[in-house]
Every structure is written in C-alpha cells, then in structure tokens.
Amino acid sequence: MAKPLELVNVEDLTICDSTAQMITKAREDGVELFFDRANAMKACPIGEKSACCKHCSMGPCRMNVNSPYDRVGVCGATVDTILARNFGRMVAAGTAAHTDHGMAMLELFRDVINGKVKDFAIKDPMKLYEVATSLEIPTEGRELKEVAMDLYHELERTYTQVDGEIPMVKRVPKKTLELWRQAGIVPRGAMREIMEMMHRTAIGVDQDYKNITQQISRTALADGWGGSMVSTDISDILFGTPSPVEIEVDMGVLKEDRVNIIVHGHEPILLEAMMISAADPALKQMAVDAGAKGINLVGMCCSGLDVMSRHGLPHAGNFSSTEAVLVTGAVDAMTVDIQCIKQDLKRVADFYDTPFITTNYRAKIEGALHIQLDEHDPLGCTEEIIIKAISRFKTRKKPVRIPRKTVKGVHGFSYEYINYMLGGSFRGSFTPLNDNIINGRIRGVAGVVGCTNPRSKQDYSHVELVKELIRNDVLVLQTGCSQMALAKAGLTGPGAAALAGPGLAEVCETVGMPPILGLGACVDNSRILIAASEMVRVGGLGDCLADLPAAGCAPEWMSEKAIAIGHYFVASGVYVVFGHTFPMTKGTQFEKYLFEGLENEGFGKWAFSDDPKEMARLMIAHIDEKRAALGIDK
Ligand code: CUV
Ligand code: SF4
DSSP: OOSOOOOOOGGGTBSOHHHHHHHHHHHHHTOOOHHHHHHHSOOOTTGGGTOEEOSSTTOOEEOOTTSTTSOOOTTOOOHHHHHHHHHHHHHHHHHHHHHHHHHHHHHHHHHHHTTSOOSOOOSOHHHHHHHHHHTTOOOTTOOHHHHHHHHHHHHHHHHHOOSSOOGGGGGSOHHHHHHHHHHTOOOSOHHHHHHHHHHHTSTTSOOOHHHHHHHHHHHHHHIIIIIHHHHHHHHHHHHOOOOOEEEEESGGGSOTTSEEEEEESSOHHHHHHHHHHHTOHHHHHHHHHTTOSOEEEEEEHHHHHHHHHHHOOOBOOOGGGHHHHHTTSOEEEEEEOSSSOOTTHHHHHHHTTOOEEEOOTTOOOTTSEEOOOOTTSHHHHHHHHHHHHHHHHHTOOSOOOOOOOOEEEEEOOOHHHHHHHHHSSTTOOSHHHHHHHHTTSSOEEEEEOOOOOTTSOBTHHHHHHHHHHHHTTEEEEEEHHHHHHHHHTTOSSGGGGGGSOHHHHHHHHHHTOOSEEEEESGGGHHHHHHHHHHHHHHOSSOSSGGGSSEEEEETTOOSHHHHHHHHHHHHHTOEEEEESOOSOOTTOHHHHIIIIIHHHTTSOEEEEESSHHHHHHHHHHHHHHHHHHHTOOO
C-alpha cells in the first residue's frame, strides 16, 4: 500500500464490542480489514448517486449530480434512463441471486424425493401438504411422494416458465393481484424476467424510466413471491419449519479448547451437512484425540441464521464481523458457499493459519482450497473440512484471543409459529394480531432487515431504529444481518419487552411473545409477505397489502439483493426506507417516481434517510397515515 491509512477510531466503526476488540487486534497484528479500506477508498461521488452509465463503449458517460439535466449520455440517454437502468440491473442481480439459490434448493428437493440424495429427507411433511394445498395440488388420499413430485413440477415453473403467472401468486391478496395484472407486472418465470430486464437495460432499448420501472417491479416480484418464497418453503419441508429456540450469539461462542468451525454463506445445505458430520462419533473421537474438548460448529451471516432458527446452533456475528472473527486466531476452519463472502477473507484466514474452504462451484476464491459439496454425497465434503479443522487445532501456532461476550436470545419465528402463538391453538389465526392493531395496542408492524456496511457504524442504526419502533408500539419482524445486530445487543430475549411501549408490552405479555421477532435469513423475508397477506385475509385492515399499517427498512444495506428485496416490498404495497446511501440522483423524475409516483398508482414507495431516529419517524408517520385511512386511529 502506498501510504499508511489514517485510522478511524474503533468506536466510530462499530457498536459490536467483540468486533471492535478484533479490529484493534488486527491493527496491532498489521492485518488490514475492510473497515479501514472503506475509509481509505472514498465512494465515487458520481457512482454513489448512480449517475454514470457504462452499458456501451461510446461511454462511460457521467451526469452532473448537482444539475442532473445539464447533459445526456453520448447515445442521448437522460439521467432518468441511466438511473432506472442501473436500478433495474441491481434488481436483476439480486433476484438472480435469490432465485439461483432457490432453484438449487428445489433440485435438492427433487433428488430427495426420487431417492438420489440419501443424506437428507422430508422432515416436515405437514408443511409439504400445506404448501401443496395452497397451490391447489390435490392431497386427499395420495402418497407423500406423489404430492411431492407434483409440487416439485409446479414450483419449477417459478423459475423456468415463459408465459403465464408464477404459482405463488395464488397467495397474493386478490386486490393486490388485480393491481399487478392491470399494471402488467405479474411475473411469468424468474429466468424470463431477469433476461428481459437485462435486455431492456442495454444500450438503445428501453429509454422510458416508467416503462423500465414496470419491468423492475415484475422482476423483483419474481424474487419475493418466487425464488425467495420457494426457497424458504422447500428449506422448511426438507429441514423443518422453525419454531422459537434459545440461541447463544456473539464471538464468545468460540471456545479455545474446541475445534471451532465457522460456516458462512447462504444455502442451508452446507451447514445441515456439517451438523451431521460434526455429530459423527469417529470424527468426535478424532477431535478428542487431538486434545480438543469437542467440535464447535458455529454459523455466520445468513446460513448461520437459517440453521440457528431450525436447530439452535450458535451464531458468531453478521457480515461486518466475518473478517474480524478470524482475527481471534481461534477459527480452525472457515467454510463458505455463496453470497456476501468477501474475497479478503482468504488473505485474513491465511495470516491466522485458518483453512479457508469454498464449497460451491459458483463461488470459488482465487488461491482458496475448493472442496465441492456434491448433494449426492454431501458428507464427503464436510468430513474432509472437519478433518482439516482438527489438524489445524492440533498445530495452532498463533495465540488465541476470543472476546468473552455471548448473549442469549430467542429466534425462529416462522409464519406458522406466529400463527400458532397468536391463536394459542395448533391451527391458530392472525385474528388476535389484527384485533390488537385495530384496538391500537399495536400501532403497526415493521420489517427491519438487511446487511451491515463498513461505511456506516456497524449495528448502530439497526439497534436504534428497532428500539425507537418498539417504544412506539410497533411490532418488529426481522431477518438477515439486522436480526443478528439486535441479538448481539441483547434485545431478542424476554428483556426487550421492557423497552416496548405500554400497548405492545401488554400484548407481548398476554400472548407470551417478544416485541422483536427474528424470522431467519434474507430469503425468509418471504415469511413477512405471507404474514402480511394473512393480515389482509383475516380482515379489518383493508383489502390489499398497501392498506396495512406496515413499513419496512434496511438501515445499513449494501448488497444488490437488498435492492431487489426493497423493491418487491414496494411493488407489493409496502413503504420501504433505506438507510445510509441510496443509488439515486436528487431532483430527478426517477426519484420522484420511486418516492411518490408509485404510491399514487396503488403500490408502496421508497424513502431514504441516514439517521435511525428519522427512519423511525418516517415509518411511524406512514403507519399512522394508514391507520387514519382505515379509520382506526385513536
Ligand atoms: Ni443474506 S445480503 S450481508 S448475509 S443481510 Fe447480511 Fe444476509 Fe445482507 Fe448478506
Ligand atoms: Fe453512454 Fe449511452 Fe453508452 Fe450509456 S449507453 S455508456 S449513456 S452512450
């Protein structure tokens, strides 16, 4: 590196104490982490506002962000065209990520049914029947296998269908679906929508920002009501539908006297297979023979959240802590599959002699050991990883320093469980939730989700925003790295009810639920869509998703996937606030369309704020507006 970095105070980088300790240690050790790179490399002021285009070699062309209508691109593209095309490609990439993940799950499901995969089985047949019934597949008197095969073929249409409507639209409230049909945005199949989005955003194709937005909505809906939703449902069928479980989180879950293995990424298969291997008596014995007290399997990021919600596995932290956790020196292997895996993890792992292993052919990292996880023999891969970890444990060279902190919390609130919890009977209903919203004890519902980002203080906005929401009687649903921010802050335990407003606190006490419900990984945002649809179905809160007193927020987002998620909520009718930055040039027609115009057409809308108090204010104001429209404000 040319010149030494001017280092930012650790307290300004994160509120996660363990991560802060490890940033300091990394600096002592002379290891660069992404926090310091983010500071050294300031964001490009034009790219940050999404005001440049490099879709052809007549450019790249850049607009004047302070006076966006000053000029056009060489081809004549206006700032609105450029903004909309860039936004569309982010949505296409995010949707591709979730649908490719979902399709991999669906293929696993198929091979489990036809017996080609023997290490996994259908763990939740009841969920299988429920999903089949919701898609009008006959179940009466039929063999599980037959229903499952029909379900597989039906769900495959989510991805591959070229014409018609994706199957899951059967779950969309009628009036919302009518709006989509009128607007021409009911997704056909994800592959088709992503292909068309990429085509339409190429040089010289779609150059009308409103028309581009139409395809943006159709593509995003193919994620939320398609790829992501199928992924969640299939994961539940194969690995079990989550119900609340107490979990330990933060870096203190690493144990100096155990073989520590971190699994990071997004598909549940790797971590589920690791769990089987880690329980293998021969491997356990091997660890003991190496002088360890046992094998300690720990999740991070979304695969961690996924498996944590199902099996109570400990979780070490979110996206901004994946390098920092290696700095402990206590990680005997880090293994990854897809998405949100910083290339730099390899370099940091090397410094601390931690084996770093990629397992999915889609996501190799230069120089990293690759052990392909073959669905037909997953344990072949995971056993090898455990053996490597044991041998690293035996030959640990560098001193180990593990932050002591662990926090307990309750996670795993699937839609099915929320239903059960509210109804107090096995097949409960959302009626008590709706009643409590109507009588005003609960003011509304908010989804607080998404990534952490080294350009904003880690976890800070997530925690402050959620505290402010529950204090104002807003029930909070969470997924992704946001959920882990709150878990580390100690707000996913029973104690959080003390911070809730009087109405919400009362409901929490009667129903026996916390004010902050952790639902799982990013693909599990689909659980929020299902819960919201159920609120409409039960009645009393309007007749489409846009009528609900609800709002969403990703305060520290960074991935293109977050933009796809944000937009499928907006297209479904939800008000969505994004924090810290937004790919938008102020004072443009496209901005006005996303921030106001879509709502006038009956959809939700986007908003931006970089201050958590202001985010909360915006969300609560929106909730109050919806309450007033429903005539339930008091
Ligand atoms: Ni899918 S997408 S940083 S791991 S939530 Fe976490 Fe979650 Fe964003 Fe990535
Ligand atoms: Fe420039 Fe138009 Fe080419 Fe974009 S598509 S780089 S705006 S000439």
